[in-house]
Amino acid sequence: MNVLRTRMAILVAGTLLSGAAGAQGAVQWQSLPSAAPAPADNPTTQAKVRLGKMLFFDPRFSSTGTVSCFSCHNVMEGGDDHRPVSIGVEAQRGGRNAPTVFNAAFLSVQFWDGRAATLEDQAKGPPVNPIEMGMKGLTEVIYRIQRIPGYRPYFEQAFGSGDVVTMDNAAKAIAAYERTLITPGSAYDRYVEGDHTALTAQQVRGMSTFAAVGCASCHQGPNLSGPALPTSQGFFMKFPVYPQSPYVAKYDLMKDSGRYEATHNPADRNLWRVPGLRNLAYTAPYMHNGSVKSLPEAVRVMASAQLNRTLTAQQVGDITAFLQSLTGPFPKQTMPRLPPTPGNLLAR
Amino acid sequence: MNVLRTRMAILVAGTLLSGAAGAQGAVQWQSLPSAAPAPADNPTTQAKVRLGKMLFFDPRFSSTGTVSCFSCHNVMEGGDDHRPVSIGVEAQRGGRNAPTVFNAAFLSVQFWDGRAATLEDQAKGPPVNPIEMGMKGLTEVIYRIQRIPGYRPYFEQAFGSGDVVTMDNAAKAIAAYERTLITPGSAYDRYVEGDHTALTAQQVRGMSTFAAVGCASCHQGPNLSGPALPTSQGFFMKFPVYPQSPYVAKYDLMKDSGRYEATHNPADRNLWRVPGLRNLAYTAPYMHNGSVKSLPEAVRVMASAQLNRTLTAQQVGDITAFLQSLTGPFPKQTMPRLPPTPGNLLAR
Numbered sequence: 001m002n003v004l005r006t007r008m009a010i011l012v013a014g015t016l017l018s019g020a021a022g023a024q025g026a027v028q029w030q031s032l033p034s035a036a037p038a039p040a041d042n043p044t045t046q047a048k049v050r051l052g053k054m055l056f057f058d059p060r061f062s063s064t065g066t067v068s069c070f071s072c073h074n075v076m077e078g079g080d081d082h083r084p085v086s087i088g089v090e091a092q093r094g095g096r097n098a099p100t101v102f103n104a105a106f107l108s109v110q111f112w113d114g115r116a117a118t119l120e121d122q123a124k125g126p127p128v129n130p131i132e133m134g135m136k137g138l139t140e141v142i143y144r145i146q147r148i149p150g151y152r153p154y155f156e157q158a159f160g161s162g163d164v165v166t167m168d169n170a171a172k173a174i175a176a177y178e179r180t181l182i183t184p185g186s187a188y189d190r191y192v193e194g195d196h197t198a199l200t201a202q203q204v205r206g207m208s209t210f211a212a213v214g215c216a217s218c219h220q221g222p223n224l225s226g227p228a229l230p231t232s233q234g235f236f237m238k239f240p241v242y243p244q245s246p247y248v249a250k251y252d253l254m255k256d257s258g259r260y261e262a263t264h265n266p267a268d269r270n271l272w273r274v275p276g277l278r279n280l281a282y283t284a285p286y287m288h289n290g291s292v293k294s295l296p297e298a299v300r301v302m303a304s305a306q307l308n309r310t311l312t313a314q315q316v317g318d319i320t321a322f323l324q325s326l327t328g329p330f331p332k333q334t335m336p337r338l339p340p341t342p343g344n345l346l347a348r
Numbered sequence: 349m350n351v352l353r354t355r356m357a358i359l360v361a362g363t364l365l366s367g368a369a370g371a372q373g374a375v376q377w378q379s380l381p382s383a384a385p386a387p388a389d390n391p392t393t394q395a396k397v398r399l400g401k402m403l404f405f406d407p408r409f410s411s412t413g414t415v416s417c418f419s420c421h422n423v424m425e426g427g428d429d430h431r432p433v434s435i436g437v438e439a440q441r442g443g444r445n446a447p448t449v450f451n452a453a454f455l456s457v458q459f460w461d462g463r464a465a466t467l468e469d470q471a472k473g474p475p476v477n478p479i480e481m482g483m484k485g486l487t488e489v490i491y492r493i494q495r496i497p498g499y500r501p502y503f504e505q506a507f508g509s510g511d512v513v514t515m516d517n518a519a520k521a522i523a524a525y526e527r528t529l530i531t532p533g534s535a536y537d538r539y540v541e542g543d544h545t546a547l548t549a550q551q552v553r554g555m556s557t558f559a560a561v562g563c564a565s566c567h568q569g570p571n572l573s574g575p576a577l578p579t580s581q582g583f584f585m586k587f588p589v590y591p592q593s594p595y596v597a598k599y600d601l602m603k604d605s606g607r608y609e610a611t612h613n614p615a616d617r618n619l620w621r622v623p624g625l626r627n628l629a630y631t632a633p634y635m636h637n638g639s640v641k642s643l644p645e646a647v648r649v650m651a652s653a654q655l656n657r658t659l660t661a662q663q664v665g666d667i668t669a670f671l672q673s674l675t676g677p678f679p680k681q682t683m684p685r686l687p688p689t690p691g692n693l694l695a696r
Contacts, residue, residue: 057424066435071414075683076405082689087414091439284691293691333683335423341430343632343641 027211030222031189032278036105036179039231042120042172044179047158052177054154054336055170061127061144063134064089065346069126069174073101075181075333078282084290088126089134095256097290100283102330103276105179106223109234112288114273115262117232119175124167142167150339180331183278187325199325206322209315214307218274224326225276236271239288240305247301251291258288278326296320375559378570379537380626384453384527387579390468390520392527395506400525402502402684403518409475409492411482412437413694417474417522421449423529423681426630432638436474437482443604445638448631450678451624453527454571457582460636462621463610465580467523472515490515498687528679531626535673547673554670557663562655566622572674573624584619587636588653595649599639606636626674644668 038044055061056075059068072086073079079100086094096112104110110122126132127141135141145151146165155164158173188207190198199207210216218237221227226235236259240248248254259268272288285291286298299319303309311319386392403409404423407416420434421427427448434442444460452458458470474480475489483489493499494513503512506521536555538546547555558564566585569575574583584607588596596602607616620636633639634646647667651657659667 059422060430064435064439065429065431066419074407074686077686078688081413082408083413083694087412089439091412091437282688284689286691295691330685335681335683337678338422338425340426340630341632343634343643346431 027216027220029192029207030220031192032103032106032182032184032186032222034184036103036182038176038179039118039120042175044176045158047154048173048176049180050336051151051154051158052173052175053333054151054338055145055174056177057336058338060148060338060341060345061133061135061141062089063136067133069101069123072098072126072132075101075330078102078279079181080283082284084285086132088129088132092131092134094131096288097285099275100279101178102181102183103223103278105182107225107273107276108229108231109273111262112272112275113259113262114234114236115259119178120168120171123171123174123178138167142170144345145170147342147345148339149342154339183328183330185329186278186327188322191325200321202318202321203325204322206318206320207325209318210322213303213309213311213315213319215302215319218306219277223276223278226274235274236268237274237306238270239272240270242305242308245301245304245308247304251287251301252289253287253291253301253305256288277323279328279330280323281327295323299323375564375568377540377555378568379540380451380454380530380532380534380570382532384451384530386524386527387466387468390523392524393506395502396521396524397528398684399499399502399506400521400523401681402499402686403493403522404525405684406686408496408686408689408693409481409483409489410437411484415481417449417471420446420474420480423449423678426450426627427529428631430632432633434480436477436480440479440482442479444636445633447623448627449526450529450531451571451626453530455573455621455624456577456579457621459610460620460623461607461610462582462584463607467526468516468519471519471522471526486515490518492693493518495690495693496687497690531676531678533677534626534675536670539673548669550666550669551673552670554666554668555673557666558670561651561657561659561663561667563650563667566654567625571624571626574622583622584616585622585654586618587620588618590653590656593649593652593656595652599635599649600637601635601639601649601653604636625671627676627678628671629675643671647671 036044042048056069059066059071062068067089072081074081079102080098083098085096086098088094099112104119104122110116110119111125116122116125124138127135128137135144142165152165155169158164159169187198187203191204210219218226218235229235239258240253242248243254254270257269259271259273260266262268280286280295280298284295285293286295287301292298292301296316299316300311303311390396404417407414407419410416415437420429422429427450428446431446433444434446436442447460452470453467458464458467459473464470464473472486475483476485483492490513500513503517506512507517535546535551558567566574566583577583587606588601590596591602602618605617607619607621608614610616628634628643632643633641634643635649640646640649644664647664648659651659
């Protein structure tokens with residue numbers, strides 16, 4: 001327990017140091033860049049994005065042929081699945097609320113518990129998760145893709161000739177596509193970039209309150225998910241910080257021990273990667289367990305469980321209005337065209 | 349049984365009269381029109397198509413929020429779901445292979461058994477089918493849509509002001525969108541319209557064989573689903589005509605009694621709406637039960653079970669090549685943008 005407490009103290013101190021002195025002026029508000037960074041070994045190219053979009057929408061490398069990345073990350077909506085927890089193959093329920101794929105490219109680690117360092121790593125998780133896409137292993141996944149002959153030309157265009165229909169390349173293509181799923185240019189971004197007409201008076205007030213009460217201690221940076229950190233270095237926070245908050249029991253917020261489930265390190269118990277706040281109006285319900293149904297209630301819960309504060313109705317309304325300024329615009333997209341299916345592709 | 353036999357005789361005679369004298373020349377080959385007909389009470393408009401596309405892709409009016417029209421009619425692929433039989437909510441399996449939505453606008457009745465007269469009627473079926481989208485009734489469906497406030501402006505643009513967020517209007521919009529899901533301009537269409545370079549020599553040979561052996565008795569007309577008939581008047585055929593074909597047992601083709609399941613009229617036992625043949629290369633596996641995995645095998649099965657013929661390998665290859673000339677091009681589409689979800693939308 002000493003280890004845990006020490007680590008928490010460092011994390012909290014660290015975030016306090018990084019800007020949330022309590023007033024809007026002390027926070028470094030940052031707009032979202034117009035392009036997402038890509039790793040040196042996977043530069044974003046048009047050919048990769050095209051292939052990655054096809055794979056993202058393709059349900060054929062799930063065990064039943066019914067679940068794709070798109071199933072739980074609906075990019076026609078909020079990039080999530082609007083459910084408390086997701087449903088994978090054979091109607092199995094997952095344990096956590098699907099995080100939005102929009103702006104995941106700006107996170108330094110992936111998944112609620114940060115167990116994947118990169119989008120490329122993340123893309124290899126759900127296909128082989130028994131309750132998500134249910135494939136027996138990555139070998140079975142890429143074998144499924146290899147048996148759809150129409151995919152080969154797209155892999156060759158993206159990665160050259162030879163043995164290119166590989167799981168690593170599939171994951172690289174999906175990650176490249178996901179790096180296009182970003183939403184700069186929201187009212188908030190325009191305001192931060194100098195257009196003082198972009199926000200309403202209530203939203204500006206909410207922005208000040210958001211900083212003043214302490215939300216921006218964690219929710220800072222261009223994605224409001226913490227300071228920009230190198231890839232694989234996560235920005236984690238304990239949640240709840242105040243377990244005695246009545247909301248903790250009401251919404252069962254401590255049952256899932258977060259990062260501990262991935263690391264089994266006692267210091268990681270109830271640690272979570274700080275989620276971004278963009279497009280929140282599209283991603284209800286909220287929290288890691290999808291238990292909180294409305295945005296105003298989510299604001300009340302976070303204030304209570306993280307800051308030990310009870311906000312006034314006006315504060316809640318103002319912060320909610322501010323959070324709504326973080327929406328879109330979403331990238332316009334053409335539908336991909338998937339290659340035809342051999343009739344014997346799906347054994348189950 | 350007399351009733352059954354008489355009706356069959358009329359059907360077979362009717363189709364024999366309508367063109368399949370045995371030679372290519374006797375068949376009236378028809379290309380697909382560049383637009384689909386719309387009923388007088390639901391003219392196709394851009395506003396309806398836009399709304400209909402949103403509803404088509406929206407999984408939120410299924411019981412779990414996970415199944416949409418798109419789930420089983422993947423318009424990024426062949427307009428079907430590449431599975432033997434579909435999977436609906438709670439992992440329930442349907443009994444029949446999902447027909448493609450592409451060119452359904454040219455069918456005079458809908459579903460394998462013709463139980464819906466129009467696309468508008470058809471659209472109201474799957475949402476309330478307990479093993480498809482699983483809603484308790486159409487009232488629950490439209491209530492779900494009404495509770496997504498972002499939909500109202502789209503309904504108003506399509507249908508005017510007032511009480512327009514109705515199930516009838518939702519179905520009209522979906523049907524209007526589906527009337528854009530057509531694939532004229534295939535190699536076959538170009539050939540029929542006079543471009544004699546559009547087909548390969550093998551495809552031309554296959555076209556002749558297709559007519560000569562009798563396939564075109566049923567598979568005629570612009571969609572190769574039978575002659576153009578008024579809406580609600582289906583073109584049905586008994587399948588199998590030759591139950592002693594070894595393929596009938598092998599693929600269990602008589603277990604489902606087809607139109608009889610909808611009408612309970614003994615004369616309808618093992619009657620099926622003649623399916624179109626366009627884009628077959630994209631819609632494996634085949635038959636009403638999705639039991640036949642490859643196109644050449646489907647050709648062999650049909651020749652045996654319907655025409656009591658055993659084709660040579662060359663005939664099978666030639667007909668298959670001809671059928672492949674019926675593919676696409678598919679309409680290019682932009683992705684719809686769905687309105688955000690209230691966090692309390694999904695109770696289950």
